[in-house]
Amino acid sequence: MEVDLEKSLNTAGKLGYLKEKMVQGVKVATYRSPDNILVLLVSFDPSIGYTENGKVIINMGGWGRVREIVKAQTGIDLLRHNLDELKSKDRVDNTAVTTNDKLLSKAPTKGFIECRLLGSNEHIINASNNYTHKQTKENAYLGVDINDLIDWNIDNIIIIENFNAFCRFNEQHTKLVEGLTGAVTVLAYRGHSNKNITSILKTLAQKDCKRYIFADYDLAGLRIAESMSKTLKAHGYILPNKPWMQTEKYIEMTVKENRKKQSSIKISLPSLTPYFEHIRDKYLAVPQETLIARRIPLEVIDI
Numbered sequence: 001m002e003v004d005l006e007k008s009l010n011t012a013g014k015l016g017y018l019k020e021k022m023v024q025g026v027k028v029a030t031y032r033s034p035d036n037i038l039v040l041l042v043s044f045d046p047s048i049g050y051t052e053n054g055k056v057i058i059n060m061g062g063w064g065r066v067r068e069i070v071k072a073q074t075g076i077d078l079l080r081h082n083l084d085e086l087k088s089k090d091r092v093d094n095t096a097v098t099t100n101d102k103l104l105s106k107a108p109t110k111g112f113i114e115c116r117l118l119g120s121n122e123h124i125i126n127a128s129n130n131y132t133h134k135q136t137k138e139n140a141y142l143g144v145d146i147n148d149l150i151d152w153n154i155d156n157i158i159i160i161e162n163f164n165a166f167c168r169f170n171e172q173h174t175k176l177v178e179g180l181t182g183a184v185t186v187l188a189y190r191g192h193s194n195k196n197i198t199s200i201l202k203t204l205a206q207k208d209c210k211r212y213i214f215a216d217y218d219l220a221g222l223r224i225a226e227s228m229s230k231t232l233k234a235h236g237y238i239l240p241n242k243p244w245m246q247t248e249k250y251i252e253m254t255v256k257e258n259r260k261k262q263s264s265i266k267i268s269l270p271s272l273t274p275y276f277e278h279i280r281d282k283y284l285a286v287p288q289e290t291l292i293a294r295r296i297p298l299e300v301i302d303i
Helices: 003-009 012-024 037-044 062-074 083-087 121-127 146-150 163-168 194-204 219-232 243-253 256-260 270-282 288-293
Strands: 028-030 049-052 055-058 112-118 142-145 156-160 185-189 210-214 236-240 298-302
Touching: 003 012, 003 037, 003 062, 012 037, 012 062, 012 083, 037 049, 037 055, 037 062, 112 146, 112 163, 142 146, 146 194, 156 194, 163 185, 163 288, 194 219, 210 219, 219 270, 236 243, 236 270, 243 270, 270 298
Parallel strands: 156 185, 156 210, 210 236
Antiparallel strands: 028 055, 049 055, 112 142, 112 185, 236 298
């Protein structure tokens, strides 16, 4: 079998295309590129059909042969197996069906969130329905299925931009946040997979608790917070408490190299405008890690 055909047969989108055409009983299919999977199939096995004037003509019984080839190559029966159902399963489940466990399986981390719980052990036991029995230590975190977290009786969720800040933020830091109340707070790491982030934020938006975003104190951090807040339906942002009262201190903490890259950034939310203007006018860029290390007083800014 040609390498291009083998590669195409091990691509979820191409299998979906074949299944759709097969179910429809298509006899003539147009194509734009010679790497179209039907073109590759009829080239590999002429009994399936042939190409003519930018079209693939499927012979009588051709779809049966396509079904056989796909089954032999991947283990998937295009007529019997529900591809959408396979996409919702993980690699362990799908090894029972296909020889390529990555082919249709959901991403290993899809639906999981890296989080930490802060509060008294008694409150955490009750809030998490005995999922965990104590506050998460610094430099440690839990990998939790989002559906489990949704059932927890928590007071706050704080989405944190940076991983080190996420790992080091503790209960003492929550006491520095003016306006943050409640017995149990979940810290959630923003993560790197944009697709998973969006899915997680949409799910968390349905959670009956206060939802906040804590990012770097720079223009990029404000933009990230503004963008995430729409999907999360956030109640507010966690930002330095009246930073313009200590501008020299923030200038001292600024990473100038970071600031140079951010001059073109704009924001639109009125609640962030005073902070945007302070950062822009004073040429500031202060990482979360610095805010945490220096125990800078913070506050909740309502949206």
